[in-house]
Amino acid sequence: MRRGRIPVLPTVTVVIAAAIMVALGFWQLGRLEEKEALIARYEAALESGEPQPFPADAGGVFDEADLFHPTALECTDVLNREAIAGRAANGAAGFAQIVRCETPRGTAEVKLGWSDRPDFPAYEGGAVRGLITPGGADGARVQADPPLAGLEPLARPDPAELPNNHLAYAGQWFFFAITALVIYALAVRRRWREVDRAARKR
Structure with missing residues (x-):
């Protein structure tokens, strides 16, 4: 060469x-x-307070556009329970208590609230009000607000905390x-x- x-x-x-x-x-x-546009849309949903059904259809499927909207559902049967790492509204570290519920629209995961121990509280279902948030096996779950089963409030979800690298x-x-x-x-x-x-x- x-x-x-x-x-x-x-x-x-x-x-x-x-x-x-x-x-x-x-x-x-x-x-x-x-x-950035998605986060802005989620922040607008959080401020709007416009309720959406959850799951979005009777097959138990959620619509990504419904994230960070409020919702209400009826937990007719508790199928399973788990405790994962979670943070309280006051910033304390602890556990988020989660149940998978049978609802008239299919199954749904619900974060009942925060506790400082993984021991699961007594909960047999009932009316749930809260916010549709990312996470869980289905891609979304409801964070109860107010919390249920005598638990403390979890930290409020913030769309700005979604990964954006x-x-x-x-x-x-x-x-x-x-x-x-x-x-x-x-x-x-x-x-x-x-x-x-x-x-x-x-």
């Missing part, structure tokens, strides 16, 4: 790879705009693209120098 000649196939491969990385970076920027991901893809091009350019330059040294020795 004479000095100044750029290897075609490796160069095309690196440029295509860098172009894909740049495209992924711009895709992440697009996802950033979508996520797309800007960081975009930066990573752009950085990878620049790094790949720089490393390849340095490799080609080093190869040229080796060819020059070999030519001078002849």
Whole structure:
């Protein structure tokens, strides 16, 4: 390879790879705009106080557009119970007590409230009012407000706390693209120098 000649196939491969990385970076920027719009919509839902049924249909399926809207349901039967890590409204760490309920519209998960112990309180079902929040096996659950079964209030859900790392991901893809091009350019330059040294020795 004479000095100044750029290897075609490796160069095309690196440029295509860098172009894909740049495209992924711009895709992440697009996802950033979508996520910001989604969070704004959820914040508007939280302020509107417009109730929505939960689950959204009789098959027990929820509609993502209903997140952060208030709702009401009737827990006709408690199917199972669990305690997960949760934070109280006053910021204290502890446990969120959760039940899966049978309802007239299908099954639904309900966060009954907060306690400082994992021991489950006595709860046999009944009327539930609260907020539709992300989480659970179904993708959404109801956080009871007011809390039930003598439990304390859980921290109020905040749409702004939803994961939104797309800007960081975009930066990573752009950085990878620049790094790949720089490393390849340095490799080609080093190869040229080796060819020059070999030519001078002849």
